[in-house]
Structure formats: C-alpha cells, structure tokens
Amino acid sequence: MDWLAKYQAVIVCAEKIVRIHWGNETLIIHGDVPGAAPVARAPYRLAPSEMKELAEQLKELSDKGFIRPSSSPWGTPFLFVKKKDGSFRMCIDYWELNKLT
Structure with missing residues (x-):
C-alpha cells in the first residue's frame, strides 16, 4: 500500500x-486481454489468524479507496507471508493470469 x-x-x-x-x-x-476467458481460481485455505489479517487489510485498502467490492468473473488466490517483525505481507498469486500475457 x-x-x-x-x-x-x-x-x-x-x-x-x-x-x-x-x-x-x-x-x-x-x-x-482480447479473447481471453476469465480466470478464477479458488482461494487458498487460511488460518484463523490469517482470516483476521485479511479482514483488516481489506478494510484498510477499501477505506483508502484502493479496492471496492466486485462481482468480476476474474479472480486469483493470495497467501500471507510472515515478516521478521511478525506482521503479514499479502502476496497475490498471479500465476494463472500471467500465463495470458
């Protein structure tokens, strides 16, 4: 952010x-991407602590106007990586989407 x-x-x-x-x-x-069918992958499983972090990060991103609710057929999973200070970094898995470009 x-x-x-x-x-x-x-x-x-x-x-x-x-x-x-x-x-x-x-x-x-x-x-x-002209002619590309939408890619939507199922989300990865999250631990309860990661679900809490997800809610906090999504709220922060929404409050700042970076994201908004969507009903797009496109979607990609993400995961959290723990940083040295104990906080979480959200990492988005663009693998399937990158195959289109």
Missing part, C-alpha cells in the same frame, strides 16, 4: 487501467 501511495498509482476499475507516475512519465497498464 505504501508503494501505491509513493508512486501515486491510480487504479481505474471500470476502465481496467492502472496509471503509475514514474518520474516525469506516466506508465499506463491496460487490464483487458
């Missing part, structure tokens, strides 16, 4: 576009 703020990333869900300011340029990433 700090990275998104640092680079003033703008995610436009309705247009499936991400804009990232990089120096004096703006990188624009388009999310549509």
Whole structure:
C-alpha cells in the first residue's frame, strides 16, 4: 500500500487501467486481454489468524479507496507471508493470469 501511495498509482476499475507516475512519465497498464476467458481460481485455505489479517487489510485498502467490492468473473488466490517483525505481507498469486500475457 505504501508503494501505491509513493508512486501515486491510480487504479481505474471500470476502465481496467492502472496509471503509475514514474518520474516525469506516466506508465499506463491496460487490464483487458482480447479473447481471453476469465480466470478464477479458488482461494487458498487460511488460518484463523490469517482470516483476521485479511479482514483488516481489506478494510484498510477499501477505506483508502484502493479496492471496492466486485462481482468480476476474474479472480486469483493470495497467501500471507510472515515478516521478521511478525506482521503479514499479502502476496497475490498471479500465476494463472500471467500465463495470458
């Protein structure tokens, strides 16, 4: 989340576009893959502590306006990796989605 703020990333869900300011340029990433069928993988199992962390991180991301509820047919699983300080880092598994690009 700090990275998104640092680079003033703008995610436009309705247009499936991400804009990232990089120096004096703006990188624009388009999310549509022409002709691709939606990829949706089942979520990984989470421990109760990870479920709690998930709720907290999703609330924080939603409160900051980075995410919103969606009914998209696209989906990818994620997992949590414990950092040295005991906090969790959310890692998104883009493996199936990356195969399309």
